[in-house]
Amino acid sequence: xxxxxxxxxxxxxxxxxxxxxxxxxxxxxxxxxxxxxxxxxxxxxxxxxxxxxxxxxxxxxxxxxxxxxxxxxxxxxxxxxxxxxxxxxxxxxxxxxxxxxxxxxxxxxxxxxxxxxxxxxxxxxxxxxxxxxxxxxxxxxxxxxxxxxxxxxxxxxxxxxxxxxxxxxxxxxxxxxxxxxxxxxxxxxxxxxxxxxxxxxxxxxxxxxxxxxxxxxxxxxxxxxxxxxxxxxxxxxxxxxxxxxxxxxxxxxxxxxxxxxxxxxxxxxxxxxxxxxxxxxxxxxxxxxxxxxxxxxxxxxxxxxxxxxxxxxxxxxxxxx
Amino acid sequence: xxxxxxxxxxxxxxxxxxxxxxxxxxxxxxxxxxxxxxxxxxxxxxxxxxxxxxxxxxxxxxxxxxxxxxxxxxxxxxxxxxxxxxxxxxxxxxxxxxxxxxxxxxxxxxxxxxxxxxxxxxxxxxxxxxxxxxxxxxxxxxxxxxxxxxxxxxxxxxxxxxxxxxxxxxxxxxxxxxxxxxxxxxxxxxxxxxxxxxxxxxxxxxxxxxxxxxxxxxxxxxxxxxxxxxxxxxxxxxxxxxxxxxxxxxxxxxxxxxxxxxxxxxxxxxxxxxxxxxxxxxxxxxxxxxxxxxxxxxxxxxxxxxxxxxxxxxxxxx
Numbered sequence: 310x311x312x313x314x315x316x317x318x319x320x321x322x323x324x325x326x327x328x329x330x331x332x333x334x335x336x337x338x339x340x341x342x343x344x345x346x347x348x349x350x351x352x353x354x355x356x357x358x359x360x361x362x363x364x365x366x367x368x369x370x371x372x373x374x375x376x377x378x379x380x381x382x383x384x385x386x387x388x389x390x391x392x393x394x395x396x397x398x399x400x401x402x403x404x405x406x407x408x409x410x411x412x413x414x415x416x417x418x419x420x421x422x423x424x425x426x427x428x429x430x431x432x433x434x435x436x437x438x439x440x441x442x443x444x445x446x447x448x449x450x451x452x453x454x455x456x457x458x459x460x461x462x463x464x465x466x467x468x469x470x471x472x473x474x475x476x477x478x479x480x481x482x483x484x485x486x487x488x489x490x491x492x493x494x495x496x497x498x499x500x501x502x503x504x505x506x507x508x509x510x511x512x513x514x515x516x517x518x519x520x521x522x523x524x525x526x527x528x529x530x531x532x533x534x535x536x537x538x539x540x541x542x543x544x545x546x547x548x549x550x551x552x553x554x555x556x557x558x559x560x561x562x563x564x565x566x567x568x569x570x571x572x573x574x575x576x577x578x579x580x581x582x583x584x585x586x587x588x589x590x591x592x593x594x595x596x597x598x599x600x601x602x603x604x605x606x607x608x609x610x611x612x613x614x615x616x617x618x619x620x621x622x623x624x625x626x627x628x629x630x
Numbered sequence: 631x632x633x634x635x636x637x638x639x640x641x642x643x644x645x646x647x648x649x650x651x652x653x654x655x656x657x658x659x660x661x662x663x664x665x666x667x668x669x670x671x672x673x674x675x676x677x678x679x680x681x682x683x684x685x686x687x688x689x690x691x692x693x694x695x696x697x698x699x700x701x702x703x704x705x706x707x708x709x710x711x712x713x714x715x716x717x718x719x720x721x722x723x724x725x726x727x728x729x730x731x732x733x734x735x736x737x738x739x740x741x742x743x744x745x746x747x748x749x750x751x752x753x754x755x756x757x758x759x760x761x762x763x764x765x766x767x768x769x770x771x772x773x774x775x776x777x778x779x780x781x782x783x784x785x786x787x788x789x790x791x792x793x794x795x796x797x798x799x800x801x802x803x804x805x806x807x808x809x810x811x812x813x814x815x816x817x818x819x820x821x822x823x824x825x826x827x828x829x830x831x832x833x834x835x836x837x838x839x840x841x842x843x844x845x846x847x848x849x850x851x852x853x854x855x856x857x858x859x860x861x862x863x864x865x866x867x868x869x870x871x872x873x874x875x876x877x878x879x880x881x882x883x884x885x886x887x888x889x890x891x892x893x894x895x896x897x898x899x900x901x902x903x904x905x906x907x908x909x910x911x912x913x914x915x916x917x918x919x920x921x922x923x924x925x926x927x928x929x930x931x932x933x934x935x936x937x938x939x940x941x942x943x944x945x946x947x948x
Contacts, residue, residue, distance in 0.1 A: 350814045493675040494841060495898055498885030502895065520815060523887030564819035567844040567887075575848065577820030581784055 311381065312482050312514045313339040313362065313400075318375035320354075320361050327586040331357040333538040334375070336612065337619065339482075339516060339531075344508055346517045346525030346532045346546070348561070352582050354538040355518045356405070359486045362516075363402050364392050379482070398428045400482040401475040406491065407467040411459040418455030421474050428478045440477065448473045448503060465496035472500070476507070484516045489524060501528050522565060526550060534558045537583055537593040544618025554615065554629065555622050556600045592623070600624040631701070633803055633835045634687065635663040639696035639706075641682050641859075656682040658859035659696075661932075664803075664835055671850030671867065672839045673882070679859040680839045681724075684805045687837065688721040700803070717747045720796035722825075724808040726788035730780040736788075737776030740795050747799055763794050767824060786817035790824060797828050804829065804836045811840070822849065843886045847871050855879050858913045861932055865939040875935060875946040877920050912944070920945050 316336050322329040331354040339345050349355045360366045362377055364384060376383050379400060384392060404410040412420055418441060425437050432440070442452045448469040459467060468488060475483050485504070489497040505528055507513050517529055525532055526546065533543045534557060542555040550568070553559040562568045563576045580597040583589055589596065595605040602624060610621045622628065639660045642653035656679040664670050672680045685691040687698065689709055698706035700719065705711060723729040730739050737760060744756040757776075764772035767790050780788060789809065796804060806825065810818045826849065829836055840846050846853050846867065853870045855863040855878065863876040874880045877896070884895045897919045911926040912918070918925070924944055932942045 350816055494843070494882060495675060495885045498887075498895065499898070501887075521887070522815070527887040561816065564815050565844075566848040569848075575819035575822060577818065577823070578816035579820070581786070581817075 310341045311338055311378070312341055312343070313516070314376075314378040315358075315362075316376045316378070318358075318361065318377060319373040320357050320366070320370055321373050322357075322367075323369045323371070324586070329585045330373075330588060331370075331538050331585060332361065334612075335535070335538075335540045336375075337533055337540065337543045339514060341481075341514055342508065342512060343531055344504075344515045344517065344529045346519065346529035347535055348519060348522050348525055348532060349535040350520060350582060352537075352585070353535050354585075355520075355535055356486055357538075358535070359402065359484050359516070359518050362484060363396065363400070365402075394428075397424055397475075397480065398478045399480055400484070401478070401480045402484040402486060403468075403471045403475045403488045405487040407471040408459065408464070410471060411467060413459055415458075416455070417457055417459065417462075417470055421455070421470075421477055424474065424477055441473075444473045444477050447476070447507070449499070465492055465500070468492060468496075468500060469503075472503070476511075476513075479511070481512075482514045482516070484518065486518045487520070488517075490519065490521065497524070498527075504528055522550075522561060523567065534561065537585060537588070539593055540612065540619065540621065541594065542618060542620050544616075548616070548618065554618070554620055554625060556598045556624070556628055557594050559628065560597075560599070592621075600627050631666045632663045632699075633666050633668075633701060634837075635699040636687070637661050637697040637699075639683075639686060639698065640694045641679075641686055641691065642694045655679075655859050657686065657693075660856075660859070660861055662854060662861065662864060664837065667833050667835055668852065669829070669836045669838055669850045671846035671853040672837060672856060673841065673843060673846050673853055674856035675841060675882075677858070678856040680856055681807055682859075683856070684721065684807045684837065684839050687803075688719050688805045689716070690721070713747060717749075717799045718802040720799060720801035720804050722792055722796050722804065722806045722809045725812055726785055726792050727780070727812075729792055730788060732780055735777050735779055736783065736791050737778075739780075740791065740798060743795060743799055749799055759798065760794075763798055764791075767791075767794055784817075785813055786821060789813060789817075789821055793821070793825050793828065797832070797834075800832065801834060804834050805839070806836060807839045808841070809838075810845070811842070843871070843882055855882070860913060861940075861942065862914070863939075863941050864932070869939055873939075875939065875941045876943050877918050877945065878914050912942075 318332060318335045320332040322331055347355045372385055377385055421441055422437060425432060441455060445452050445454060450466060450469050489500050504515065508515060517525060519525060529546050532546045532549050534541045534555065536557050541557045542549060549558060553562060560578045564578060566575055578597050583593055591606040591608055592610055595601040604623055610623050612619055612621045639657055641657040642655055645652045645654055672683065674680045686693050689705060689711055692709055693706055696706060700715060705715060730736060740760050741756060761772040764775055769775045769787060769790065810821050813821060838849050850867050853865065853867050854861055855876065857878050863879050870879060874883055881896045881898050899917050911928060912930055915921050915925050922944065930942045930944050932940045935941050935946060
């Protein structure tokens with residue numbers, strides 16, 4: 310079953326001096342029990358995409374084109390009451406920087422209970438308490454954490470609390486936005502393990518947004534590579550990582566020490582992200598691409614399917630060699 | 631020849647809690663040495679005292695106890711060191727946005743250290759040298775970049791300048807404290823290559839502080855693993871990755887993301903808590919899943935288990 314389908318989605322931000330085209334013509338689908346990783350540099354529009362799916366964009370952002378189907382329903386045309394009813398119950402999100410996402414003046418237990426009161430008001434106090442305790446157990450936290458305030462927790466514990474908060478209403482889809490970025494290796498590993506278990510045991514579908522391709526290699530089965538708001542490559546993790554077909558994916562893998570064969574040198578990608586208010590003609594990655602030909606600077610490549618994945622690049626044959 | 635030698639170095643930070651005095655043991659009895667031209671990686675989680683160690687060696691922080699030598703010259707005990715030694719030991723900080731004065735152009739920020747240490751003789755010579763180094767680092771035209779303010783540059787460019795600022799003084803020893811952790815992956819590789827090129831050209835020794843084991847392995851010759859202010863394991867980089875002996879190192883490796891097939895993760899309990907009271911026994915005890923009775927009684931010492939491979943653990947000694 311298709312849990313999430315994004316169709317030709319574009320999101321713009323309106324600024325005083327122009328429009329930022331943060332997401333442009335992105336399409337991909339997430340099936341049930343998939344764990345999809347979205348990887349990109351900072352400023353590539355991955356968080357905008359996530360906030361767009363959750364309908365939590367700031368007021369100066371608008372959807373320029375496209376549809377988002379969640380469980381077969383287009384959320385962009387649904388009334389706001391319906392979105393409010395389903396958000397957090399059917400699908401939820403773990404935010405970046407959990408220390409800013411939790412309220413400092415309320416106990417953890419009260420904050421989690423609030424979402425239960427809104428989405429499952431029929432439960433008795435006892436049932437709620439049991440549910441919260443079970444959820445804490447699931448994310449490997451002691452039940453006493455429910456009585457604490459956020460400042461009494463460490464970064465890893467707060468991140469776990471956020472995961473518990475996202476899962477408390479048994480959603481079918483959870484979006485993790487840089488959920489482990491600020492954490493230590495060991496804590497990150499533990500949380501990724503827990504997410505893997507949750508996907509297996511609860512039949513969860515997850516979307517992982519990160520700039521660390523290593524995290525994606527660890528938990529995901531599909532990967533979407535995004536650059537300057539454009540989808541560059543989308544496919545099964547193993548295929549994409551072992552045989553990248555897009556020059557950007559290839560370059561990204563070369564800049565990470567643990568994807569290197571011994572003796573191979575790390576290589577960065579020259580240049581920087583383009584200014585998203587005035588995009589260059591042609592392919593957005595062309596100025597930084599080692600395979601770029603004249604055509605790349607003239608025309609923008611269309612997305613096409615190849616070997617079971619999505620790709621937008623003209624120079625497929627050169628990259629393959 | 632040894633460039634840096636550290637003996638029983640300690641740094642305690644005082645902390646007041648409910649009127650009582652406590653000490654956070656950021657660096658607790660650390661001894662090691664760094665050879666001429668060597669790159670040593672310091673690996674540890676946040677709170678392991680690796681940054682404090684970097685500050686101690688670059689003499690920004692006074693130690694509580696212990697001795698430090700720079701080429702047989704004692705540098706511990708005081709922060710009043712000669713300009714010559716100050717020039718020879720340089721530091722690159724983690725956050726490039728914070729390590730440049732926003733009111734100076736980046737050129738001025740590079741010029742001041744040259745002027746202070748009088749490398750070369752006159753103004754024009756210093757400027758030429760800055761231009762030359764800027765061109766090498768790909769910031770061209772250098773004259774244009776010289777006049778820019780930090781907010782006009784990207785993080786990658788600023789970090790390059792931060793490395794330049796340290797290298798302009800021809801240091802003999804460089805402390806790089808998480809110098810790429812703030813940067814995007816695509817820029818990271820370039821900065822690392824740039825730094826390594828500079829270092830190998832001038833045969834500078836370096837202490838590379840990081841929490842990323844794959845990066846430490848890529849950059850350094852030798853790796854020192856720290857936990858709560860203590861050295862847990864010292865060995866050659868490839869040896870640490872292939873044959874880790876301390877349970878903590880093994881846990882770190884098993885938890886860092888990789889594509890290779892894993893043997894499975896080693897369970898670990900709890901999280902890093904700053905050390906306030908002197909522990910009896912091993913300080914990794916609470917989180918270790920191999921802990922035996924003697925671990926809670928005697929603190930293990932750093933022992934050479936194999937050639938050039940030091941471990942502080944009771945379990946591995948057997």
